[in-house]
Amino acid sequence: ALCALSGAAAVLYHDYCVLGAGPAGLQAAYFLQQAGRDYVVFERSHAPGSFFALYPRHRKLISINKQYTGKSNSEFNLRHDWNSLLSHDRRLLFRHYSRDFFPQADAMVRYLEDFASLLELRVQYNTAIIHVTLERNGQAWNGHYFLLTDQDRKNYKCSSLLVATGTWVPNVVNFPGSEYVEGYETVSINPEDFAGQTVLILGRGNSAFETAENILGVTNFIHMVSRSRVRLSWATHYVGDLRAINNGLLDTYQLKSLDGLLEGDLEDLAIVKDKKGKLHITLRFYLENRNISAGIDSITFPQDELDNFATRAPYDRVIRCLGWKFDFSIYNRSLRMMPGKGNIKKYPQIKPSYESRGTRGLFVLGTASHSVDFRKSAGGFIHGFRYTTRAVHRLLENRHHGVPWPSTVYPITQLTNSIIKRVNEASGLYQMFSVLADIILLRENATAFEYLEEYPIGVLAELEMQTGRKASSGLFVIIMEYGRNFSGADKDVFYYNRAVGEAQHAWQSNFLHPVIYYYKRLPTEREMKLRPPEWPLPRPDAIHHIVEDFLTDWTAPNAHILPLRRFLENCLSTDLRNFFAESCFLFAFTRQKLPPFCQQGYMRMQGLVGSKGLRRHAVQAGLLQDYTPTDFSGDTPPESHHRSQDQLLRDQVISVRPLQHLVNAKDE
Numbered sequence: 001a002l003c004a005l006s007g008a009a010a011v012l013y014h015d016y017c018v019l020g021a022g023p024a025g026l027q028a029a030y031f032l033q034q035a036g037r038d039y040v041v042f043e044r045s046h047a048p049g050s051f052f053a054l055y056p057r058h059r060k061l062i063s064i065n066k067q068y069t070g071k072s073n074s075e076f077n078l079r080h081d082w083n084s085l086l087s088h089d090r091r092l093l094f095r096h097y098s099r100d101f102f103p104q105a106d107a108m109v110r111y112l113e114d115f116a117s118l119l120e121l122r123v124q125y126n127t128a129i130i131h132v133t134l135e136r137n138g139q140a141w142n143g144h145y146f147l148l149t150d151q152d153r154k155n156y157k158c159s160s161l162l163v164a165t166g167t168w169v170p171n172v173v174n175f176p177g178s179e180y181v182e183g184y185e186t187v188s189i190n191p192e193d194f195a196g197q198t199v200l201i202l203g204r205g206n207s208a209f210e211t212a213e214n215i216l217g218v219t220n221f222i223h224m225v226s227r228s229r230v231r232l233s234w235a236t237h238y239v240g241d242l243r244a245i246n247n248g249l250l251d252t253y254q255l256k257s258l259d260g261l262l263e264g265d266l267e268d269l270a271i272v273k274d275k276k277g278k279l280h281i282t283l284r285f286y287l288e289n290r291n292i293s294a295g296i297d298s299i300t301f302p303q304d305e306l307d308n309f310a311t312r313a314p315y316d317r318v319i320r321c322l323g324w325k326f327d328f329s330i331y332n333r334s335l336r337m338m339p340g341k342g343n344i345k346k347y348p349q350i351k352p353s354y355e356s357r358g359t360r361g362l363f364v365l366g367t368a369s370h371s372v373d374f375r376k377s378a379g380g381f382i383h384g385f386r387y388t389t390r391a392v393h394r395l396l397e398n399r400h401h402g403v404p405w406p407s408t409v410y411p412i413t414q415l416t417n418s419i420i421k422r423v424n425e426a427s428g429l430y431q432m433f434s435v436l437a438d439i440i441l442l443r444e445n446a447t448a449f450e451y452l453e454e455y456p457i458g459v460l461a462e463l464e465m466q467t468g469r470k471a472s473s474g475l476f477v478i479i480m481e482y483g484r485n486f487s488g489a490d491k492d493v494f495y496y497n498r499a500v501g502e503a504q505h506a507w508q509s510n511f512l513h514p515v516i517y518y519y520k521r522l523p524t525e526r527e528m529k530l531r532p533p534e535w536p537l538p539r540p541d542a543i544h545h546i547v548e549d550f551l552t553d554w555t556a557p558n559a560h561i562l563p564l565r566r567f568l569e570n571c572l573s574t575d576l577r578n579f580f581a582e583s584c585f586l587f588a589f590t591r592q593k594l595p596p597f598c599q600q601g602y603m604r605m606q607g608l609v610g611s612k613g614l615r616r617h618a619v620q621a622g623l624l625q626d627y628t629p630t631d632f633s634g635d636t637p638p639e640s641h642h643r644s645q646d647q648l649l650r651d652q653v654i655s656v657r658p659l660q661h662l663v664n665a666k667d668e
Contacts, residue, residue: 016038017161023382065103067099067101074090078427079430132330133335165327196219205241209249210321212249225264279317282300324346387431409449429480
């Protein structure tokens with residue numbers, strides 16, 4: 001729609017503007033299109049997924065593409081497919097684009113192109129948004145419109161802005177001599193260009209080790225320096241840490257084959273180039289008050305005082321591999337898009353709902369939203385943010401269009417089965433562990449429950465407002481967790497007896513396992529803020545760990561299902577077992593309160609089927625009159641006897657109504 005902008009040309013209006021046609025932008029576009037919303041995606045390149053056209057430089061992705069799992073359940077299989085986006089089209093599963101366990105980046109580019117074209121997503125290519133500001137308007141959804149300007153000075157207006165541009169600005173550390181450093185984004189990927197050279201790599205992440213892996217066999221030696229020690233993903237359980245596919249340099253370091261790792265603050269370094277083009281490493285304070293241009297001979301090096309200084313040998317090349325950060329430059333001050341603090345300063349500040357802390361209606365999706373779960377879960381990667389993007393869409397549907405969070409209502413007798421089904425197949429819970437949770441809202445008197453899937457637990461206190469659902473009678477929260485003290489760069493995750501097998505020790509489980517929190521009322525915002533350190537949720541009224549399982553198959557009757565059912569029964573003060581009709585019939589006479597399964601069965605007229613034995617017992621108990629034929633004087637029984645027998649045979653089901661009268665009479 002066209003609308004007038006005071007003092008300027010008409011602008012194009014959309015309810016939703018999405019910045020970036022990478023995986024997160026396309027995923028958001030898919031959900032908006034399925035809901036029939038007015039949206040547009042702006043992409044600066046000529047095709048979607050432009051980041052993957054260049055990165056990773058050596059073209060091998062580290063996101064797994066598992067072809068076979070032994071299961072046909074598509075939801076379960078997404079647990080081991082880290083590349084596919086969510087859609088209804090089975091053609092758009094990544095396994096149709098590559099059979100490699102670690103696919104090539106070019107396959108991702110083809111996949112994203114097909115995702116956009118086959119689903120006919122509304123992407124406007126070759127449109128670089130260079131400025132974003134606000135226009136205050138009380139009639140707008142959020143009290144303001146977002147005004148966007150592209151490289152051709154065309155203007156656009158939208159009510160809600162979804163930022164999915166990722167982190168693509170290279171991190172650069174400035175120090176004396178940093179002009180001699182080559183960037184990961186431009187360095188040669190031909191190993192022959194490094195033959196016989198000595199190389200220093202700045203950085204300690206996957207891009208640094210990927211670069212080292214490529215030239216490991218042709219260099220004299222490689223040194224790698226970074227502020228922090230190496231963090232292995234199998235120890236931290238964080239997929240963004242160093243993956244095994246790239247860690248060849250650790251072998252050559254620890255097995256004494258010249259390569260090595262060093263720790264130090266990069267800002268304290270300095271590089272001096274000699275007349276032969278060799279690069280010498282020194283420390284910044286040695287250069288203070290000295291004129292570098294006066295010549296290398298006038299400069300003091302660390303080895304002049306400590307002759308075994310680790311980096312005393314000169315290098316032929318220094319390569320910077322320090323990752324990327326978010327581009328804040330296009331946002332006007334009025335949006336208050338501020339970087340985070342500490343180790344999340346490369347991301348914009350956002351709430352656990354993925355909405356900007358500075359501007360209502362501005363949501364950050366994809367890699368740039370990783371501050372919510374940085375170094376904890378998978379929110380910075382496709383197999384994580386495909387679910388958080390869906391969660392944001394559901395929040396927006398409720399806020400702007402009155403569409404409540406999707407839910408399903410079940411009778412309370414299905415509570416155990418519903419939980420077991422989800423923890424065994426749900427991919428969103430599995431990938432976004434400790435971040436997304438299934439919520440079970442109990443109905444009054446716990447006769448039924450409402451099931452909500454994959455809700456962001458960071459905004460649990462706002463559940464009623466964010467979802468349009470009521471939580472007045474208590475709730476269960478189901479999430480997946482690792483053991484409290486199992487993950488960390490300095491942890492030995494291969495120690496003996498690392499796994500727990502007995503249900504009574506489930507709370508000591510180390511590997512990823514389901515945890516159920518029970519609250520009698522919805523936690524408050526204050527309780528969320530004051531929750532114990534490292535706890536994803538406030539202290540509950542009751543908590544249950546389902547014991548870890550080597551096969552991640554939580555269906556064992558004794559180890560998994562029975563303890564869960566008993567936990568649920570204790571929380572609800574009820575009996576969640578299923579019974580045969582005979583048992584329900586017996587309970588009607590021996591208990592003051594029938595189990596829910598029996599109550600609901602009788603309400604559906606699923607009573608006890610009549611039989612000769614049952615009639616005999618009923619007569620003996622005095623519940624029915626004895627119409628057994630006796631010695632009649634004539635050949636034919638009286639007509640009344642015929643009627644009574646026919647009536648008894650027609651009443652094949654003993655109804656709940658007379659049973660309830662008897663129970664009530666007994667209670668009285």
